[in-house]
Amino acid sequence: MSNRDGKLAGRRILITGAASGMGRAIAELFTREGARVALLDLNGPAVLELAKDLQGFGIECDISSAQQVADSVVAAIKALGGLDGVVNAAGLYYSKSFEETDIESWNRVMAVNVTGPYHLLQAALPALRQASSATIVNIASISGYLPMAGTAAYSTSKAAILMLTKSLGFELGPNIRVNAICPGVIKTEMTRHIWEDPARAASTADRVSLKKMGEAEDIAKAALYLSSEDSSFATGTEIVLDGGFSWR
Numbered sequence: 001m002s003n004r005d006g007k008l009a010g011r012r013i014l015i016t017g018a019a020s021g022m023g024r025a026i027a028e029l030f031t032r033e034g035a036r037v038a039l040l041d042l043n044g045p046a047v048l049e050l051a052k053d054l055q056g057f058g059i060e061c062d063i064s065s066a067q068q069v070a071d072s073v074v075a076a077i078k079a080l081g082g083l084d085g086v087v088n089a090a091g092l093y094y095s096k097s098f099e100e101t102d103i104e105s106w107n108r109v110m111a112v113n114v115t116g117p118y119h120l121l122q123a124a125l126p127a128l129r130q131a132s133s134a135t136i137v138n139i140a141s142i143s144g145y146l147p148m149a150g151t152a153a154y155s156t157s158k159a160a161i162l163m164l165t166k167s168l169g170f171e172l173g174p175n176i177r178v179n180a181i182c183p184g185v186i187k188t189e190m191t192r193h194i195w196e197d198p199a200r201a202a203s204t205a206d207r208v209s210l211k212k213m214g215e216a217e218d219i220a221k222a223a224l225y226l227s228s229e230d231s232s233f234a235t236g237t238e239i240v241l242d243g244g245f246s247w248r
């Protein structure tokens with residue numbers, strides 16, 4: 001399939017957290033499907049190298065910084081000539097009991113997982129408003145609705161992003177659609193401590209119906225659906241991809 005026949009042909013999409021894991025898989029799939037991409041990540045060297053490979057625009061950016069995000073989004077819009085979509089994939093995992101969660105850690109998790117997408121969307125909205133059919137995809141988590149031991153801060157941040165998705169789905173129509181993906185346990189850097197330990201990997205796989213961890217590409221395919229016209233009647237909703245984790 002040539003780029004011009006892709007599901008995202010002609011679309012200009014900004015992806016955060018693009019240096020690794022899901023963000024990276026999304027950047028690669030979206031490019032194959034004809035999108036031109038702007039890639040933001042805290043990891044400057046990795047995101048610049050990927051942008052070069054994909055002939056996209058890459059920029060080092062800490063999404064918790066309003067100024068860095070504003071500058072990066074201006075540069076991305078200039079490089080792409082506008083913006084048709086955003087994928088908020090950057091995220092920070094944190095696991096400690098609530099009593100052990102100090103205020104610095106709590107604030108950092110919220111700053112990256114909740115306020116980061118806030119900064120990004122505030123900066124991107126004027127350009128998205130000019131697109132005929134814009135899309136926003138937020139990577140949340142099953143942790144956003146399913147309490148698990150030691151994840152109070154992370155889960156609270158993901159619950160917030162799910163409600164932001166619903167609120168904006170409600171507020172930004174009809175020309176901007178806003179949806180979320182709730183991944184279960186996916187093989188990325190974030191879960192290296194699980195899949196590198198054979199016993200932990202096996203017990204993690206065993207607790208889901210499909211008996212495996214997900215791949216970043218599984219999430220990228222859902223992000224493709226939500227960023228293309230295939231999902232033209234979907235807004236304010238979420239796709240759960242967890243191999244059956246939530247129902248055990």
Ligand SMILES: NC(=O)c1ccc[n+]([C@@H]2O[C@H](COP(=O)([O-])OP(=O)(O)OC[C@H]3O[C@@H](n4cnc5c(N)ncnc54)[C@H](O)[C@@H]3O)[C@@H](O)[C@H]2O)c1
Pocket residue numbers: 016017018019020021022023040041042043061062063064088089090091092093112116139140141142182183184185186187188189190191
């Ligand atoms: N891996 C899982 O099992 C899983 C499950 C549910 C949800 N998620 C969510 O999926 C998203 C992607 O995670 P992943 O698994 O691909 O992890 P990952 O660690 O492979 O990638 C996360 C990326 O985000 C970037 N990042 C972190 N903080 C940043 C910041 N302040 N500014 C800019 N970039 C920053 C990192 O540099 C990294 O490139 C995250 O929001 C995560 O919370 C992951």
